[in-house]
Structures are given as C-alpha cells and as structure tokens.
Amino acid sequence: MRAVRRLYFYIVAFISLQVILWGLITLAASTVDSPIAGGLSNLLARGLAQVLVGLPFFLLHWSVIQKDVRQQAEEQQTFIRAVYGYGLQLATLVPVLTNLHALLRRPLMIAFNVFPTSRNFLAGQSVTDNMVSIALNLITFYFAYRITRADWDAFPSGRNLSLIRRLYRYIWLVIGISSLVVGLQQILFTIFFTPEGIGRLVNLKLASGISVTLIATAIWVITTRKIIPSLRAKAERDAILRTIFLFLANLAGLAIILSIIGVLVNDLLRWLLGTPTSLPVFINAHSSLLAVLIPITVIWLYYRRNFGRHLNTLEDPIRSQATTRLFTSLLSLAGNILVFAGVWSLLSLAADGLIGDNFLFSALNQRLANGLALLAVGLPLWINSWPLLQREATGDNQLGERARQSVVRKTFLYLLIFAAVVGLMAAVGLLVFRLINSVLGNAMPNFGLFVIKQLLLSAQITVWLLYHLAVLRKDNRAEKLTIKTEQPEISVLLLTDPDSQAAMSSLQAMIQKEMPYLALTLHTVSAGVTTDTPEPSSIMVLPASSTWQEPVFAGILKDFSGKVILIPLADKDGQLVWAGMHTQEEEEILKSALQLIRQAAEGQPFKISTPANGWAIAGYVLAGLVGLQVLFVVFALLASLVMN
Known part of the structure; x- marks a missing residue:
C-alpha cells in the first residue's frame, strides 16, 4: 500500500540524513581541531564512511519523495511527512542546545575556577567542536524548516500539519519546563548547601545551573508565546493534547511536591522526636530537595491555574467534568493508599510497643515519624478530593447520574474493593497458616505478637472494604431510584x-x-x-x-x-x-x-466515537517512539547536567 511505501522512504531518508550530518560533524571537527597521533585517521575514516554510505541512500530516497510530491500535491499534507519535518527539526535543535549549553558553561566555570568531570551528552569537547556541531545542525534544521514551511504554504489548514505542529510545540514545552526546574535546582542548591572544604561541587552546579536556566527560560518563553496566541483557534483551545499536557503537568507536579514534603516531614519529625541534628545540618542534608521544591511549586501553581481555565473554557461540559473527575479520583486514590499505609504503620508500632518482647525504643522515632508523615501527606490529599467526588455522585441531577455511572468512579471503587479483598485473603490466609503450624508444634517466635498484628491488619482492611462496598451499594441504589425531576419530558x-x-x-x-x-x-x-x-x-x-x-x-x-x-x-x-x-x-x-x-x-452535542484507523494508530505509535527517543535524550542531558 502507498502508506507503507511512504513510511519506508521517510524513515530511510531520516536515518540516512542523520548519518550524513554526524559524519560531516566528525569530519569538520577532525579537520579544524586535529587530535594527536593516530586519532585523526580514525576520525577521518569514521566521518568519511558515514558520509559516503549515507549520501547515496538519502539522495535516492529523497528524490523519490520529491517526485511523489510533484506528481501528487496531497503528499505534502500526509501524517508521515509532517512527522518527518517536525521530527527532523527536533532532532537537530536538541544537539544545538546541548552544545550551546557547553559554550555558555565554559566561561562560567573558568570564572568559578572549576572544571567538568565529563562532557555533556551530544556536545563536543572543545569550543571548535561545539561551534561545528551547532552550525551543521542549524543547516539541517533550516532544511527541515523549509520543508514544513512549503507544506504550510500549500495547505494552510492541513489537519496533519496542525496535529504534529501541536505535538512539536508541547514537546518543547516539556523540555523547557523540565530543564528550567533542573537549572533552578542547581542554582538554589548553592544557596541552601553549605560546603565543607573547597566547595568545588557548589561552584560546578552554579555554573551549570546558570547556563541551563538561561537556555531553558528562552525555550519556555518562546514556546509559550507560540502556544498562547494559537489558543484563539477553537481547534487548538479544545485539543485533547492540551488537556493531556495540563493534566499530566498538574498530576506530576503535585506528585513531586507531595513526595518531597513527605520526606521533609518525616525527617523533621525524627529530629523533633530525638534524632540528634541541627538546623544547618538538616538544611544541608535536604538542600537538593528544597532546591527542587521551590521551582516545581511555582511552576505547578502556574499550570494549575491554566488547567482550571482550560477546563472552564471547553465547549464540551461532559469532557470537562470527566477530566476533573479523573484527576480528583487519582488524587483520592493516592490519598487513600497513603492514609491506609500511615494507619497501619501506627497500629503496627502500637502492637510492638504494647506486646513486643524485644521492642527497640531507639527505633520508635523512626517508625512513628514514618507513620505520621504518611498521614500528614495522605490525609489532606484524601480529605480535599474524596468529599468532592462524593458530593458530585450524590446529586440527584444529570451530573450526579453521570458521575455514578462513569467508568472512572466504577474503576476507582472496584479497584479499592479488589485490593481490599485480595489483601484480606492474604492476611487471613497467612494467619491461618501460622495457626495451623503452631498447632502442629512448629510455632514461630513472637507468635502472639504476629497474631495481634494480623488481626489488626485484617480489621483495618475490613473497615476499608465495608466502607467502599457501602459507597458502591449506595451508588447502585441511587441509579435505580433516580427520578429525573429536572429533565423535561422527552x-x-x-x-x-x-x-x-x-x-x-x-x-x-x-x-x-x-x-x-x-x-x-x-x-x-x-x-x-x-x-x-x-x-x-x-x-x-x-x-x-x-x-x-x-x-x-x-x-x-x-x-x-x-x-x-x-x-x-x-x-x-x-x-x-x-x-x-x-x-x-x-x-x-x-x-x-x-x-x-x-x-x-440530555441536551448534549452529538458526538459519536469512530473506529480507530490502523494507519493512524501506526502513525501515532511512530510519533510516540520518536517522542520517547527525544525525551530519553533530554533526560540523559538533564542527568548529565546534574551529575556534573
């Protein structure tokens, strides 16, 4: 089929062009900055081999692609061509930015009298290497930009072009946000951390942090200034990709914030309960966490407001309600699990303290801090999410009925009930097993303590199970007894x-x-x-x-x-x-x-699900794989920045 043929030609054109690009970079770097001894011949051989192998394959396949475009103009708005154009831009700009970071960081490190322990990912070792890589990648980027620009001129309202451009922008937004957090974390680390000795680590992080922050700020500002004006168009404003981005940004940001707060609360409670430390030592030990907490909180607050505005501006109220319900359900589920773990930690501690023969009071502060920290994080999370779900589901209007019948709520309740049933079976089964072993004369040490703990665990699981079963039964009764008083007779x-x-x-x-x-x-x-x-x-x-x-x-x-x-x-x-x-x-x-x-x-706009097209799915998978590779490169870069 034509789609398979198109996919083949664009993949080979992409790979062969990358081989040529990095071969030229190797040749240019070896010519301008020749290595000592036999290293030059190796570099020249490798660069020439890449160019000589990649060039004929690229020219052959690209000529066929261009011929297809001349014969059929619709080729310019195909999904695979859009992925090729924007994917090539992404694949060339990432090395440009990594080499630009190396250039910016170098004078800062000289000023701070420090040197990197290793070179950056996808960046050259010298100024010449960096400049050569930037120049050649920018030339390739311009080639890809001309392709997409010509496609937009031919089809200004191309659906596939709009879809991939939207994905391209949000990938850069993710890169900008994650890089900004890393850069600010490294800068703030130097504020919170008090070095002992030379302090080389602090200066190295400061140099990297300043460079990354400058580049990440530029990425974030440029991308945001492109996305915000585009929201005037309904297709961009209501795009599912925007909803997914804001949803995941809020969920991930909140998860990171609560995780850091949990660790800080845990260690603070240990300190208050008697673990010897001091304020400077405590801040020093948690300087990395504090340095992450501040920027991630500011960014989360910003996108939390954007998420709320986005949901309020959606023309489809059903989608807005479903998205809010899913988000709140995930928060409630996380809070539920944390509260369960915290309660069990305290019950287990109480059993050990009251019944255990070999209870170590030296471990009291650690276990008590763990349980209280879990409750300190999980209880507010659960209290601020679960009542919202219950209030929505207990309404006697259409919103309440949709909430009770939603797949999200059913999955949420049945998942908790399933986990409780399996957990209860495991707890009771283990208890019965130990009891039978004891009767047969093979009793375990501290058998009485074990029995009390298993009974407490079984009782706690039973409470969770009965509560959520009662909620499910109430939903089922409400569905059967619902009288649509507000709905006109139809x-x-x-x-x-x-x-x-x-x-x-x-x-x-x-x-x-x-x-x-x-x-x-x-x-x-x-x-x-x-x-x-x-x-x-x-x-x-x-x-x-x-x-x-x-x-x-x-x-x-x-x-x-x-x-x-x-x-x-x-x-x-x-x-x-x-x-x-x-x-x-x-x-x-x-x-x-x-x-x-x-x-x-119900007065809703007509909207019916359509079957997924196989080639569309294949295209999405391909785009996802390219996106994963790019994210891998970005995270590898960020990891190298942190390590350095």
Missing part, C-alpha cells in the same frame, strides 16, 4: 418500515432498558399510511433507507422540527452505499444510535 418516536421493523424493535428494547424515563413510541409505516408527528422538542429515529424508499417519510420529515436521527441500516436491495462509513454489524449500529438518542435527550 418523547422519542421510532419510525420504521416493515423491512426494518425487527432492527427497530431491538432498538426499542435497548432504549427501554437503558433510558426507561423516555416516552417511547414505535410506528411501522407502510406505503400510503400516515402517522402523527411528535412535538417539536421530541426526537425522531428512522432507518435512512426509508427516507427515499417510502414517500410518506418525506412528508413526515418535512413537517418535523425536532431532532432527527437516521440509522444506516442495510436496505433489502443493497442499493445504498454509505460513503465515509466503515462496515458495522447491526448491533454496533444500534448501539451508536442509542448513544445519539441519549445525547439528544
């Missing part, structure tokens, strides 16, 4: 001809089961027979083939002012072919119709 008229009567009867049964509150009527219309039309606010559902096979349907539709849902059922003669629709079984078609009826009855 009548649904199912019109059908004799050929489609069986399918429409099946749809009638599905509606009565899923939405019994609807006033439902099924009319079979034969040639020449008329029927009363429903009220203007009602919904009419009929087979699409009937609109032209039976003239009476045309008259009914002409006078009807409500919502009309056409079902693409197969006609008996096989004359109708539905353009743009995939082949579906009758049951799938009726389920899609049921989804549309529900949306119409």
